[in-house]
Amino acid sequence: MARYGMMIDTRKCVGCFACRVACQMKNTLGPKEGFVHFEFLESGTYPDVSSEAIPMQCMHCADAPCEKVCPTGATYINEAGVVLVDANKCIGCKYCMVACPYSVRMIEEISGVVEKCRFCWDDEMGGPNNPSCVATCIADARVFGDLDDPNSDVAVAIAANDAQPIAGDLTEAKIFYVR
Amino acid sequence: MPALGRQTIDALSVLFARTSEEDYASAIHAYGEDAACNAPWGDGGRLQAPSFEEYRHFFNQVLTPGVPGSLPPVESLYRDWGGHRAGLQHGQGFYLGPSAAHVRQVCEQLDISIPTEFDAMPDHLIILIELNEFLCEHAPVEQTRAFADEHFSWLPVYRGALASRMAERNDDQLAVACTYYDAVLGFLETVLLQGYDAFEAQTRARSA
Amino acid sequence: MVWGPMIAVYLFVAGAAAGSYLTASLVSFKYPGGVFTRKAGRIIAPILLAIGLLMLMLDAEAGLRNPLRFLGLFANPRSVMTIGTYIISVFMVVALIVAVLELMGKNVPRALDIVGDIGAICLAGYTGFLLGDSLGVPLWHNSVLPPLFIVSALTSGMAIVSLIGAAFDYVEFEKMGVLRPIHIVLAVLEILLIVALLVIASGRGAAGAESVAMLTTGSLAPAFWIGVVGIGLVLPLAIDLFNMRSTKSEASGEALAQTGVVVGGFLLRFVVVSAGVMMVLL
Amino acid sequence: MSRQMTRRGFLRASAASAALASAGVAGLSGCSSAPAESGPKETKRVATLCNGCSNECGLWVNVRDGVVHTLEGNPDNPKSGGRMCGRGHGFAQMTYSADRLTQPMKRMENGDFEPISWDDAYAEIAEKLTGIIAEHGPQAFAFIRDPRPNINFYGPRFTAALGSANIYTHAAACNLSLQSGYRHTIGGGFSADLANAKMVMFIGRSYADGITPADMKTFANVAVEGDCKLVIVDPRYNNSAHMADQWVPIVPGTDLAFLLAMSHVLIEEELYDKKFVKEHVLGFYAFKKEVEQFTPEWASEICGVDAKTIATLAREMAEAAPAAVVEPSWRAAFGCAHANSFMTARAVAAFNALLGNYGQEGGALITSSPSLGALPADKFPTPPAAQHTRVGNEEYPLAVQGFGTNLAVLKAALEGSMKAVFFYQSNAAKGYANPAVWAEGLANVDLVVDIDVQMSETAMLADYVLPECSYLERLEAVYLLGGKTHQVAIRDKAIDVIHPETRPADQIFRELSAACGVGQYFDFTAEELVEAQLGTIGLTIDELREKGIVELPTSDFKYGKVPTFNTPSGKIELFSVTIGRAGLSPVITWVDRKVHPQEGEFYFVGGKQSIQSHTMTTSIEALMDISKTYDLERLWMNAADAAALGIAEGDEVEISSSEYTDTVHVHVTERLMPGVVYAPTHYGGSSPYLTQGYEFGICTPNFVPFDMEPGVGSTMSQEVAVKIRKVGA
Incomplete structure (x- = not known):
């Protein structure tokens, strides 16, 4: 079975928010709800400056702290390594939001269920259905695919760029950043 | 619900449609000064009805779709539908939410046709009131109650939105109409959601 | 932070429930005469815990809308919250039985009481582990929290029971000399644990330091210094030490001290929850 | 059908309705329990x-x-x-969206808008319009549009049908100076062959902010994987700069000095492409003589870029030529920004000429566009040409003919000679020039008609507002794409019309032209038009619907082939007789910007943001939530300047110019040249009626006095200096 992951190249990312809006529409989120949030960094002093935009979303950690602490088992890791939430089990206790060091979960206003990026998992397809953040990225900064397939685009890209999780080995994150 | 209650509501629904001066006068008159039930407004005292000009100004500025900052009385715009419908329609402020689809489905079942001008807003307050009235006359009580609970639950949200928007604007030309419409919505809310007897109890309590 | 005052209330009353129960069983063991105090402790415990559970449910919106889902809380044994659910289930049952027995004037079997005591200690401790299992919050991801919450639970529980005892069963309460020294030891221990918590947290990167700053100098400083430390620890400790030395203990001073402990106990939970700052990754 | 249900009811019940209702209605309790998860049927x-x-x-x-x-x-x-x-x-x-216009509206005396039927609106507009044209002639009628496929066909046709030549686009507030400069130097616009270039210089241009997704993708891949040197010349370290190799901060409105000095270096050090210049350039010697004085030292005093950097960049470009190019840019730097924007564009085209990079791989590409054959004259008769020259052509002859300067309409309105103005999806009154001046001008106009999807500030000043259905609800005229390849694309109707009283532009103009008595020019539906258009190039609508875009064989582009230059001389004109006749310097030379900040004042630059588009997206809650969450409305200020004024991140300041004063929160940053402040050009909803953008950020055109660039007529959107004062300080 595949083990899905993503590479995000912040050298290319221009912080244009397209991924956030595309994701909202694909996952029918509210206008104020987002699975992707952004950190904007600026360093140096004029005129020697540099800037960086870093999109943050669920890292689908293999050792997901949110999955460990979820009392009802609403949060589970499926066989493809994608961390999902069963909206029918979630009681909205928000323990997962406390446990997640990346702050990438959000409370869905109307239901109180705590949701997050699902890698656009499609149950009918039994796989990720063309993640909209990758499909829409205008700077070609995102690569998605099966980490276990050595010649998949994402595996090749991660190896070629020595991409690393944003917080090192804090968790076994499956989004790898090139910075 | 007693006939008088429904007749009042029918008259009130006129306030949410663009009407002629003559219809407006008869509507205000219908439950205003000499209606059998004492004026259901304000704290027991009589609430001054806006003149036709004030009503028209209020209608143009606040109830007409497309005018910036207006709040058309259409249920879909004030309910948040979650993943029910297409990607675009999650969150408030969008037409043709599931409430619209549901009203259309009910009308189809009852072989009732909605005028084309309401194609985009079958869940406009006027249509909801008329449909509710029709169900009161013909449909089993508990089904009508279910319909009313479902399709009038947004009235408090709407009333709140209206009040805060008017506070933001504080346009004194709209003042009289604002308080009046707020009271009308209060009446509709109570009667349609809790029933006419709840309203009468409230009036008695207020005037006691 | 995602967990707010409601959770702080839950943590406090859960701890206090455990403390009340333990105090009551101490009284039943050491002062069989203190019937009223014992009854009070054992009746309050389940009530306090029930209040706590109500708080939890109110805070969990999705569960509130579909209450049956709360049954799912038993599903994941690796989650401290599930372990807590086991503990609460056991303790609640025992505490209710004991409370009913007390109300009916029947005798509470020793074995049952012991099970209750163990449950109470676990209940008090689990709340510390609950906050502790949060990788992203340096202030909480801290081994000092469980012992701190146990000590605070005991002092709060004892204070509540003492308040009632002193108020309604003063004669018997007077005899319960052991409570005061226990409280003094616990209070000192609590101070040490708080210091340890702050020291450890301040060494844990920017977020840890920020949490400590919030508590000591920032927005939570009044609640922390005046509430937790002043009213909750120093004042009661002073009154106890004063009363230890003088023969005739002053009832009013006693009530003031115990109230201080209760208020301090709640504020400790409140400030710890409010000062939970997420780890800064970038 | 039985009597209406209630005294004045809307619903029509049938005989069976009552019986059906009494039998009980399934699923009455509810839509919220409607089956959400069942997949879509179709x-x-x-x-x-x-x-x-x-x-x-x-x-x-x-x-x-x-x-x-x-x-x-x-x-x-x-x-x-x-x-x-x-x-x-x-x-x-x-x-x-709830903000959409749903029915035609007419403005009453008291300023309220009231719905009006389409027929009444057509009748009243036609009567007034034909009356105006009869009394004041067709030159008193003007049509301003934001260019889109449908309106590019119907707008000019409708204007011409009524005998008027006054048809304009929005360009005077966008890229009119830039395109006009290129038009009179190399015959038209060009594009940078970024994918194959060794060095590209961007002047006030950020693909990340003013987005074309395909270009952004190329830029990102070239920057990270390619070996092309990317240079960004901009007072602001914009959102593309972190990918560039070099950021060259420059004083706003002085790019011309920078370019002239670089040209000086190429010519003096004979690094320019002599063969190319000999064969394809006119007026080289006049230009050579002119730039002798424009040394890098001279330029550094004006533009703040040190002489050594200017010289080095020039030499590096020459070194990389012909695979080196100065990118054409779009709006911010010299689209319509300063008194010297037109000249700056000429200098860009000239510098590329010195590099000899036209038509070369990695250079400047001038490409052709496909064209349709003639439409059958019987079904699609073309209106006769207007008998008068377009308002603004005499005073601003250098403006690109296809755009024109719409500010000439405003000027005529202020003078009282413009009696009827139509706007199509154009919020001129908020963005094209100073809003107060637009309001004053439109007050003199007897008939203002605005066609749009939502009620913009311009619509609020109109007499009639005609609601178009959204672009997803209409089929439009075909869209031709030029470039290395020729393509034709289609905007097809995706969903049925939502609001019954909204109509697509083709229908509006078909019906309005009939009401005005010129219906013969519009006697066809959108479907018939598209079929006819495609017929002239051997395609059918279904083929196009299938793929959305189809390539045409008509492109003659080939790398290495120097393109023909559509100028009077057929060459690149560094010396232009036409420009001389228009009263500007025939040879490319230095022209200073008009407004210079005095002591304590700042240069005021603007720019687009990736998540907003002018002012038309600020009513979209999902986009405004991003702007609000990430404080995108804030005024950028250099950290040193801010410190000097005691301003910290997030502080509220008062910003004032000769025209306007407002307050805004500040973003303190090192990514900006001292002495300059930057504000995005989307925000500042002043009308309390706005749902989302009210009192969020500032509206930059408010601060800029109404003025027009000589010869071209652009809005000079950055010819202003502002003072900043901390609120409460």
Whole structure:
């Protein structure tokens, strides 16, 4: 079975928010709800400056702290390594939001269920259905695919760029950043 | 619900449609000064009805779709539908939410046709009131109650939105109409959601 | 932070429930005469815990809308919250039985009481582990929290029971000399644990330091210094030490001290929850 | 059908209704329990062109049960390249938005708008319009549009049908100076062959902010994987700069000095392409003599870039030539910004000429566009040419003919000679020039008609507002794409019209022209027009619907072939007789900017943001939530300047110019040249009626005095100095 992951190249990312809006529409989120949030960094002093935009979303950690602490088992890791939430089990206790060091979960206003990026998992397809953040990225900064397939685009890209999780080995994150 | 209650509501629904001066006068008159039930407004005292000009100004500025900052009385715009419908329609402020689809489905079942001008807003307050009235006359009580609970639950949200928007604007030309419409919505809310007897109890309590 | 005052209330009353129960069983063991105090402790415990559970449910919106889902809380044994659910289930049952027995004037079997005591200690401790299992919050991801919450639970529980005892069963309460020294030891221990918590947290990167700053100098400083430390620890400790030395203990001073402990106990939970700052990754 | 149910009811019950109701109605309790999770019954994909900005990216719309679900880029479309920016996703939500116009409106005496039927609106507008033309002649009528496929066909046709030549686009507030400068130097616009270049210089241009997704993708891949040197010349370290190799901060409005000095270096050190210049350039010696004085030292005093950097960059460009190019830019730097924008464009075209890079791989590409054959004259008669010259042509002869300067209409309105003005999806009164002046001008105009999807500030000043249905609800005239390849694309109707009283532009003009007695020029439907247009190039509408975009064989582009220059001399004109006749310097030379900040004042620059498009997306809640969450409305200020004024991040300041004063929060940054402040050009909703943008940020045109660039007529959007004062300080 595949083990899905993503590479995000912040050298290319221009912080244009397209991924956030595309994701909202694909996952029918509210206008104020987002699975992707952004950190904007600026360093140096004029005129020697540099800037960086870093999109943050669920890292689908293999050792997901949110999955460990979820009392009802609403949060589970499926066989493809994608961390999902069963909206029918979630009681909205928000323990997962406390446990997640990346702050990438959000409370869905109307239901109180705590949701997050699902890698656009499609149950009918039994796989990720063309993640909209990758499909829409205008700077070609995102690569998605099966980490276990050595010649998949994402595996090749991660190896070629020595991409690393944003917080090192804090968790076994499956989004790898090139910075 | 007693006939008088429904007749009042029918008259009130006129306030949410663009009407002629003559219809407006008869509507205000219908439950205003000499209606059998004492004026259901304000704290027991009589609430001054806006003149036709004030009503028209209020209608143009606040109830007409497309005018910036207006709040058309259409249920879909004030309910948040979650993943029910297409990607675009999650969150408030969008037409043709599931409430619209549901009203259309009910009308189809009852072989009732909605005028084309309401194609985009079958869940406009006027249509909801008329449909509710029709169900009161013909449909089993508990089904009508279910319909009313479902399709009038947004009235408090709407009333709140209206009040805060008017506070933001504080346009004194709209003042009289604002308080009046707020009271009308209060009446509709109570009667349609809790029933006419709840309203009468409230009036008695207020005037006691 | 995602967990707010409601959770702080839950943590406090859960701890206090455990403390009340333990105090009551101490009284039943050491002062069989203190019937009223014992009854009070054992009746309050389940009530306090029930209040706590109500708080939890109110805070969990999705569960509130579909209450049956709360049954799912038993599903994941690796989650401290599930372990807590086991503990609460056991303790609640025992505490209710004991409370009913007390109300009916029947005798509470020793074995049952012991099970209750163990449950109470676990209940008090689990709340510390609950906050502790949060990788992203340096202030909480801290081994000092469980012992701190146990000590605070005991002092709060004892204070509540003492308040009632002193108020309604003063004669018997007077005899319960052991409570005061226990409280003094616990209070000192609590101070040490708080210091340890702050020291450890301040060494844990920017977020840890920020949490400590919030508590000591920032927005939570009044609640922390005046509430937790002043009213909750120093004042009661002073009154106890004063009363230890003088023969005739002053009832009013006693009530003031115990109230201080209760208020301090709640504020400790409140400030710890409010000062939970997420780890800064970038 | 039985009597209406209630005294004045709307619903029509049938005889059976009562019986049906009494028998009980299934599912009355509810829609919220409606089966949400059951999959959509009918899904389809429809080809469209995004309407979120003037790029018109090719998209696919995913429709489920007649409702728009999501949109995605069409990989075959060269503008989107299969990708899609945030404002494109966001603007699609306007389709179901509560802010949409739903019926024609007429402005009453007291300023209220009241609905009016289409027929009455047509009758009243036609009567007034024909009356005005009869009394004051067709030159008293003008039509201003934001260019889109349909309106580019119907707007000019309708204006000409009424005998008027006054047809304009929005360009005077966008890229009029830039395109006019290129027009009179190399015959028209050009593009940078970024994918194959060794060195590219961007002057006031950020692909990341003013997006064309396909270009952004190329830029990112070239920057990170390619070995091309990318230089960004901009007072602001914009959102593309972190990918560039070099940021050259420059004083706003002095890019011309920088370019002239670089040209000086190439010529003096004989690094220019002599063969190319000999064969293809006119007026080289006049230009050579002119730039002798413009040394790097001279330029550094003006533009703040040190002489050594200027010289080095010039030599590096020469070194990399012909695979080196100065990118054409778009609006911010010299689209319509300063008194010298037109001249700056000429200097860019000239510098590329010195590099000899026209038509070369990695250089400046001048490409052709496909054209349709003539439409059958019987069904599509062309209106006779107007008998008068367009208002503004005499005073601003250098403006690109296809655009014209719409500010000439404002000037005529202020003078009282313009009696009727139509706007199409153009918020001129908020963005094209000082809003107060537009309000004053339009007050003199007897008939103002605005056609739009939402009630903009311009619509609020109109007499009649005609609601168009959203772009997802209409089929439009075909869209031709030029470039290395020729293509034709289609904006097809994805969903049925939502608001029954909204109509597509083709229908509006068909019916309005009939009411005005010139219906013979519009006697066809959109479908018939598209079929006819495609017929002239041997395509059918179904073929185009299938793929969304189809390549045509008519492109003659080949690398290495120097293109023909559509100038009077057929060469690149560094010396232009036409420009001389228009009263500007025939040879490319130095022209200073008009307004210089005095002591304590700042240069005031603007720019686009990736998540907003002018002012038309600020009513979209999903986009405004991003602007609010990330404080995108804030005024950028250099950290040293801010410290000197005691201003910290997030502080509120008062910003004032000769025209206006307002307050805004500040973003303190090192990514900006001292002495300059930057504000995005989308915010500052002043009218309390706005739902989202009220009192959020500032509206930059408020601060800029109404003025027009000589010879071209652009709005000079950055000819202003501002003072900043901390609120409460």
